[in-house]
Amino acid sequence: MDAFGSHNPRLVERIARSALPAEIELRVNSLIEFTSPGGASSFAGFLRELNDTSALFDFNHPLAGKPIRFEVEVIAIM
Numbered sequence: 001m002d003a004f005g006s007h008n009p010r011l012v013e014r015i016a017r018s019a020l021p022a023e024i025e026l027r028v029n030s031l032i033e034f035t036s037p038g039g040a041s042s043f044a045g046f047l048r049e050l051n052d053t054s055a056l057f058d059f060n061h062p063l064a065g066k067p068i069r070f071e072v073e074v075i076a077i078m
Helices: none
Strands: 012-016 031-035 042-050 054-058
Touching: none
Parallel strands: none
Antiparallel strands: 012 054, 031 042, 042 054
């Protein structure tokens, strides 16, 4: 679980719909890109829930806290 870090509950945030730009299309289970307040960088949040007044975004990496498994084929030993 170290590959993408642990899931951090502090990175899950409910945002009032009135605080979101009107041009953003909000669909549950979609990734929404945000620009930092200074405009210098951008980051993405996964829209988990949506209701009439707010949207719940998860800013963790989608694989954070999940086990991953790699399958490899050894083709040579040097």
